[in-house]
Structure formats: C-alpha cells, structure tokens
Amino acid sequence: MLPVTSSPSPLQRYAILVAGGSGTRMRADRPKQFLELNGEPVLLHTLRRFAEPQLRVDAIVVVLPADQFETWEQLCADYQVQIPHLVVAGGASRWASVRNGLGQLAGYETGVVAVHDGVRPLTPLAVIENTFAAAAEHGAAIAAVPPKDSVRGLSQQGSYALDRARLRLVQTPQCFEIGLLRRAYQLPELATFTDDASVVEDLHPIRLVPGDYRNLKITTPEDLLLAEVLLRQESK
Numbered sequence: 001m002l003p004v005t006s007s008p009s010p011l012q013r014y015a016i017l018v019a020g021g022s023g024t025r026m027r028a029d030r031p032k033q034f035l036e037l038n039g040e041p042v043l044l045h046t047l048r049r050f051a052e053p054q055l056r057v058d059a060i061v062v063v064l065p066a067d068q069f070e071t072w073e074q075l076c077a078d079y080q081v082q083i084p085h086l087v088v089a090g091g092a093s094r095w096a097s098v099r100n101g102l103g104q105l106a107g108y109e110t111g112v113v114a115v116h117d118g119v120r121p122l123t124p125l126a127v128i129e130n131t132f133a134a135a136a137e138h139g140a141a142i143a144a145v146p147p148k149d150s151v152r153g154l155s156q157q158g159s160y161a162l163d164r165a166r167l168r169l170v171q172t173p174q175c176f177e178i179g180l181l182r183r184a185y186q187l188p189e190l191a192t193f194t195d196d197a198s199v200v201e202d203l204h205p206i207r208l209v210p211g212d213y214r215n216l217k218i219t220t221p222e223d224l225l226l227a228e229v230l231l232r233q234e235s236k
Helices: 042-050 066-078 094-103 125-138 178-184 196-200 221-234
Strands: 013-018 059-064 086-089 112-117 140-145 151-155 158-162 169-177 207-210
Touching (some): 013 042, 042 112, 042 125, 059 094, 066 086, 086 094, 094 112, 112 125, 112 178, 125 140, 125 207, 140 196, 169 178, 169 196
Parallel strands (some): 013 059, 059 086, 140 207
Antiparallel strands (some): 112 169, 140 169, 151 158
16 A cells, blocks of 8 residues: 655645546446446546545546536436536547536636546545645656556567566546646647646656556456456455
C-alpha cells in the first residue's frame, strides 16, 4: 500500500470523471460505465472514490454522452445517490469531452483538477491523494506503473526490444493546476493527443507518481471479472 502524503498547500480540488464508453468491447447490452460491479454501476464506484471526505474534492463533474443522461439520472435514483456532482455532455473525442468538463469549472480560478477515467473504479485513495499533492507542488502529475511484460517496438524490418525500465504505463488520475489545464485546452486538438498529459506537456513538464496495478481500466469482460475479485478483497 502506498503511503498517503500531505498536500503542501490548501488548494481547492476538483475532479472530472470522463465516461464516454459505448461498451462495444465489453460485448454488453449497455455502456461499460453502467455495467454492474458487485451490485452497483461501475461509474458509481468511481464517483464514490472521489467523494471520499479525506480527499477534500470540492467539485466533481461527470462527463457523459448526452443520450446517457436519462440512464444515469435513473441509476442515481435507483441507488439513492446523494453525492453532489455536475453532469455535462461529452464531445466527439476524449479531448472535447474533457474540455467540456473543464468548462463546468469556469467559476473556480485556482486549484488542482484531476481528470479520471470513469471506468477506473478501484483507484486506491493513496494514488489519488498523492497525484493531487504532486500536482499542487509541481503543476502537473500523473499516475503510472512500470510494465510487467517485455515490450517490443515495431519497425519496417520487424521488431526490436525496448528497455522496459525506461517505460511506464499511464493511468489516471492525471492532475493539473487548473489554470495550466485551461491554457492547454485553448490550443487546437491534435491527433497525437492520447491523454491529458499529452495535451499539457508542451506547456509544462509532467511529474510521474507511482500508480497501482489494481487501478485497472474496465474495457473487456475479463477486466470486469478481475475488478469484482479485487473489490471483494478490498471490502474484507
């Protein structure tokens, strides 16, 4: 278990939970963020993580496709969700969705904002806290883990070995000083943007924070099965 560090400043904290999946790879009858995980929707588990009082998150924005608003509203009613949060429509890309979520925080001038995948419901609180704290100190920080397997690059001649000691697998949350993130999202969208760190890195260096292998992103049926096992172990 990673130690929880103390934030070096009392900056306000915000979270944008991006949940725009369709569930195609899950081969399911509903978007993956609404699939049941140990009795509750995946997205609700994620929302609860960021609503933990010890994290001191002041505002949470959930980004969903507009045609999923009614479903989420019904699920919140069914599960008696009392967690305050704003819901905003996503865009045609993840970049556009995060930008829309950031727009809902226009009333906040200072602080640190975490951008997180809505289908990462098992993120340890220590990872969230430490990433918030690192961003408060350094301006930009993301969670990442070393690859477990050997990694190879592709070339026209075939493939070649890469030094996995110099590689990291990127996770979320990805946390940024809110003014920095706003400046980054005022720039044009590029095809090379794969996450928020890639949007910000031309403006500011990115600090890496140790992530956690339990912080899986649910994209396949196997991921959901593993998440169920991990969640049951966590609750013991």
